[in-house]
Amino acid sequence: MTVGTAVGTGPGATTAGPEADTAMALQLTCPKCGATDLEADQASRFCEQCGYALAEAVTGDEEPGTAEDPKPCVSCGGTEIDAEGYCTDCGDLQPRRRDRMEVDFKAVAGVSDRGLRHHRNEDSMALGPAFGPDGRTLMIAVVCDGVSTSERPDEASAAAVKTAAKLLLAAIAGGSAPDGPGPEPTRAGPVETAVMETVPETVVAETIAPETLSPEPSTAEEDQPRRGRRADLRAVSRQAVIDADHAVSGLARDADHGNPPACTYVCAIVDTDVTLAWLGDSRAYWLDERGTSRALTRDDAEEGSHAIEAWLGADSGGPEPHLASFTPDGPGVVLVCSDGLWNYVEKAADLAAIALPGALTDPFTAAEALVRRALADGGHDNITAVLVPYPVQPPAEGVSTTGVSRQP
């Protein structure tokens, strides 16, 4: 068996690199029960401890694995909480899982927080490993931010990340682009060009150099299968956005008063290349310690404005996502985040200074640090940060084994 990007944890498997071959499966922490001796590959997609299906990405919003004792009301101590989370005595809404979602796979991790000024968390994330038919392990990270002027934005973002992640995992497992549009979407080229050419002035310095973002890199190492994979992953990325748009559109009701549920979208698939798809003002960044940290996405928003120009939802008009891919030239970390983070720390170099070097081996702690910074600076919005170390790798020895999808 050949595992493309995963790095074994066994003795001797020390070579880390985009194309390192190893026979060892990726080691992951079970998102449900926290088991750490989980060997996840194409052959075993279920946790042997609890049966959790790794074919599902994790959002941090899952029902707890074990029945929790009912907690008393945080306001009045009442013991009866209804199915929707309201105290049946004082009516106060109890803290929800969504208020603070934490997911730690070790090889990818994310934190999503309500922040200090909103009454609920309208951001959602989905992350986890994706297994290709050839034994390759990829990492996916999806972040959506509910449009706060729409109805039920939290439901919009939750539906979007779940739908997109499901499609991504299935399509990657199937080894090719899903049915539907051809492998190379007709508008992918022009959209990508637009990304390269019209980056806003303020982030030019941080933007990917055109050659690394080129749709057809001509580096010496470039091989045909890899180019094919990249095209497939773009097609898959695009289909995931279309599926997510349908899912969010399906939430619309007559009573929405012209503001049907809506959300932004950003997704990174980390393989030997990083494939990006986005709509709205949620972002992806490349962070490294070599001074080449940069934004990977360009907002669908008027410069300096929070009014986004593209979104998912019934009134989205069938959006065409921006697509891009690039090949990092060394170790680093892909950050996928909502504007609740980058409103406080916008420059890639500043984000890198907070996240690195820890994020390379412990992305969860680094994601916590990023979120903590946004909270300390005001926490005006919901904050979501997902970090994917590159190359795709297992946790370092000795890192504590925190169960993921946990409730603080």
Next chain:
Amino acid sequence: MSQYPDFAFEINQNEYLAEGAREVHAVVTLTATSATGGAAAPAYGAPAPGAGGEKVEVIIIDCSGSMDYPRTKMMAAKEATKVAIDTLSDGTYFAVVAGTEGARVVYPTGGHLLRADYQSRAAAKEAVSRLHANGGTAMGRWLGQAGRIFDAHPNAIKHAILLTDGKDESETPADLARAIQASIGTFTADCRGIGEDWEIAEVKKIADALLGTVGIIREPERLAEDFREMTANSMGKEVADVALRLWTPKGAVVRFVKQVNPTLADLTGKRADGGGPLIGDYPTGAWGAESREYHICVEVEPGNLNTEKLAGRVTLVAKDSAGVTALGEGKIRAIWTNEEEKTGRINGRVAHYTGQAEMAAAIEEGAAAQEAGDMPTATARLGRAMDLALESGREDTVKMLRKIAEVDPDTQRVLRAKSKSDVNKGDVMEAVLDSTKTVRTNKRTGGSGS
């Protein structure tokens, strides 16, 4: 058991409150779709909808001596009663009561009710033809007689039509109050006053308690059409006893629960135990295929910033021999925030019905002040009513107000209330009664669903 209509449940509110704010407003829109797929008002002779939906209709006609002055009143009452009998769905149990200082059942005479069919309708109309005006007015006894008739059919959908032309002078107000009290929850009643010699306040007490409407008939020839409409509306009912069940959190005060469309009716004082100290039931009477709106205001203990409280949970419940059945549910939420862009939104429906209720109150108070000769108050209240009528585009109301107040021809605003001697009493009564009918709005500006 009988089928219930399907209820669509919608709540309009701005759930965002400024820090420290206590009052939460919401408009609940309930739209029932017939369980039998029938129209709201079955045509003449159509079978009663819903196999189990047994109906009883009692028509009470004022036969006091004054009904002959002018004679057209008694003639119109007989004609209208016949039209109502013809409008009854086949199979409906029915009775006609002649109301004086007593209450005589003129049809049926055999002691037990008969179902509406060709024969029973003919016999009933024959009995109605022989009615004559002679005697006094004791509406309490009329209601008592209706109650005894309904008693034999406890599980039916029971409705009465009551027509009067005068004051309740053959019994004491306490007698009437007792009779009303005994009728509450037993049957519903729509009341009509013909002419101008009856008291709105007196008849309104009956209609409010029995969850019905009050109307004035100024031209006797219009009575028949009104009776036909009321009867058809009654025949369309499919479920007898429906209540808004309102849960509110501990420490909350229900400021009011009002029906605001199609007519204004304050249900606040009708609260009955709904199962525990936090739950109250507000009766809404019988339902067919129709839509109504309710404005609910709850005062709650303010929560911390960026927290949410459930200020109310509204459940629509049907109560019958089968027990209590929930037909729909919605939430009234409260979220405290410093975001002025959110707290500043005004929910279009809440604002609209707040205005409609204020207009109705202003007309009633203005008319009372006019009657009492308190002209400054009358001018102020009618002036306010005119402003609100103009604002909400109620042209009919504007026309009615022009009859009881002097109005600036350019601005349409009220200059002064006319004195009692310069107004027609019927015009005042009409303005007061008309103001309790509301129009709908589609405005939802800044509003937010449940």
